[in-house]
Amino acid sequence: KHILIVPGDGIGQEVTAVGKKVLDKIAVKFGHTFTYDEALIGHVAIEATGNPLPDESLEKMRKSDAVLFGAVGHPKYDNDPSAKVRPEQGLLKMRKELGLYANLRPIKLFDELLEASSIKPEILKGADILFFRELTGDIYFGEKGRKNNGDTAYDIAEYSRYEVERIARKAFDAARTRRKKLCSVDKANVIETSRLWREVVQKVALEYPDVEVEHQFVDATAMLLIKDPRRFDVVVTANLFGDILTDEASQIAGSMGMLASASIGDGTGVYEPIHGSAHDITGMGVANPLASILSAALLLDISFNMKAESETVIKAVENVLKEGFRTRDIANAQTPADKILGTAAMG
Amino acid sequence: KHILIVPGDGIGQEVTAVGKKVLDKIAVKFGHTFTYDEALIGHVAIEATGNPLPDESLEKMRKSDAVLFGAVGHPKYDNDPSAKVRPEQGLLKMRKELGLYANLRPIKLFDELLEASSIKPEILKGADILFFRELTGDIYFGEKGRKNNGDTAYDIAEYSRYEVERIARKAFDAARTRRKKLCSVDKANVIETSRLWREVVQKVALEYPDVEVEHQFVDATAMLLIKDPRRFDVVVTANLFGDILTDEASQIAGSMGMLASASIGDGTGVYEPIHGSAHDITGMGVANPLASILSAALLLDISFNMKAESETVIKAVENVLKEGFRTRDIANAQTPADKILGTAAMG
Numbered sequence A, B: 001k002h003i004l005i006v007p008g009d010g011i012g013q014e015v016t017a018v019g020k021k022v023l024d025k026i027a028v029k030f031g032h033t034f035t036y037d038e039a040l041i042g043h044v045a046i047e048a049t050g051n052p053l054p055d056e057s058l059e060k061m062r063k064s065d066a067v068l069f070g071a072v073g074h075p076k077y078d079n080d081p082s083a084k085v086r087p088e089q090g091l092l093k094m095r096k097e098l099g100l101y102a103n104l105r106p107i108k109l110f111d112e113l114l115e116a117s118s119i120k121p122e123i124l125k126g127a128d129i130l131f132f133r134e135l136t137g138d139i140y141f142g143e144k145g146r147k148n149n150g151d152t153a154y155d156i157a158e159y160s161r162y163e164v165e166r167i168a169r170k171a172f173d174a175a176r177t178r179r180k181k182l183c184s185v186d187k188a189n190v191i192e193t194s195r196l197w198r199e200v201v202q203k204v205a206l207e208y209p210d211v212e213v214e215h216q217f218v219d220a221t222a223m224l225l226i227k228d229p230r231r232f233d234v235v236v237t238a239n240l241f242g243d244i245l246t247d248e249a250s251q252i253a254g255s256m257g258m259l260a261s262a263s264i265g266d267g268t269g270v271y272e273p274i275h276g277s278a279h280d281i282t283g284m285g286v287a288n289p290l291a292s293i294l295s296a297a298l299l300l301d302i303s304f305n306m307k308a309e310s311e312t313v314i315k316a317v318e319n320v321l322k323e324g325f326r327t328r329d330i331a332n333a334q335t336p337a338d339k340i341l342g343t344a345a346m347g
């Protein structure tokens, strides 16, 4: 199996190095041969080549069996709204070119972290949500620009029936293997793409009579996720709503630093933490590598169908947490100082 | 002063009746004369006239000194994505026609409700956020429709410099009277309207050197609101992001049933709870009227400049909570049964 390592920007570099080490260990333990290559994306790619996703990187992605990804982003561009070339363009192009239309974000709290969240433990205990975020459509990829001498900006959100259908099917299929509940999130009382979304999900639902379906508005969902996270099993939603809701839901898992994701679709799968480049802590060696490690576990499971290997990684994370080890983001006032580890030590 | 009562749909009817009673009491107590009229909007207006906002209602709104509003919406339309006439169209038309471009949503936890939230009290204590949601632009009001024989849906999001400027100024002005911190929320790493938004806020910020400004992405904000609500003072954001984030932030105040809002702009101001029509509890007499009552307090303060009157209402709410009275949504396992009140009794 050939794995491409794409660390990208900020703490992406630090945590992906740890994720790779875990893959290495699994190969040894289970007698696999994993070969690796590296590729550039984001700000580091712009600095080196002028291009946030050089053709060479894309070629390497296409040829690999799976990609372990870090993050993209840099404050330099965030503070300059008129920048023409941006790290995020590399990420979006990768998603589009590889046809990664389904982004799976499992939100599950390790029992050991019950106290790490800002939400009350009795509200959280047992929460277990699997998000399916559509990843190659919506306002992210529609035409955008300026008119009236630059005084008006516009973005077009778009969805076709086909795009909604394929992500809905993936979500329903997953619901069948879980608690058989699916919540589709939209804003159908205002937005036309949401009305198409709801129409299509209602239709696909007919093929899954064993799955209980509800439709929620995105605003109500943002509230319910915090008020009663256990009411959700599988959640399927559009690209922008998924971006917002999954970041919010990270608080259910105690910290963004715990959340892995899988982007899958037509070809090579891409596995990445959802935390982003976090330049405020870059280079300090304190970033939580568990999201990258858990992304490696998803990679083993989904792209390589190596269930035991994936389980071994998850168990290892659990054990380390049980032994009381924490990175800064998941530590609390009760954590003894000698149990608070940096990125490499946690790995 | 002439006040128009527009209860709309679902629990809007029940809670607005209570809000009006409170205005009545204030008139008596302070020696004012308030006259009232009623108007239709939403599903009830469609049933009566076929139109979610009849011209007559709009005329009455224009002529009144302030509007106390309930909610619009009905499950009938939610489950029928192809419905051509919808209650929400009435609400959106009202906002546009009255030029209500600034929607103020204060999020403040009454100390008595510290335990009512799903968020830990130690995270919440002291949280006090004032949202400025832009209310007449964005994807809500851009062109929307279908193409490719109905197989593709689209919505256009749009903002002009002028629209961003005027809401930004309102938010900066408010920050000056508070803790002098402003957080502007966008998705400038992906969306063009957000890049214009950020550009304009950066420019307006130059006129307010005494206000500390930060720019956050909407996904990060959805996370930070729960992780650390006290870091926010004034938050300003676009229509759609504001819709999502303020519903989420309702959990900071313990319940949606506590949150009031003021929509202001070019003419008559409209005051409404943010909770919506809640058909699941309509007619049961259990809806929390405090959001409508607190909306009446905002009406007195903002449209009539009656500060003492407004304060009196807020104090009354505080006192009732101190005495232990709760509606169902803000009660907990420790609340004695005889302290749990219905809508009218709480009023």
Ligand SMILES: CC(C)[C@H](C(=O)O)[C@@H](O)C(=O)O
Residues within 6 Å of the ligand: A072, A073, A088, A091, A243, A274, B189, B190, B219
């Ligand atoms: C970096 C950004 C473009 C990206 C997104 O919005 O999709 C990120 O927030 C994510 O969730 O992967």
Ligand SMILES: CC(C)[C@H](C(=O)O)[C@@H](O)C(=O)O
Residues within 6 Å of the ligand: A189, A190, A219, B072, B073, B088, B091, B243, B274
């Ligand atoms: C009912 C709906 C159209 C409305 C909105 O999205 O603005 C509501 O959610 C609100 O926040 O006032």
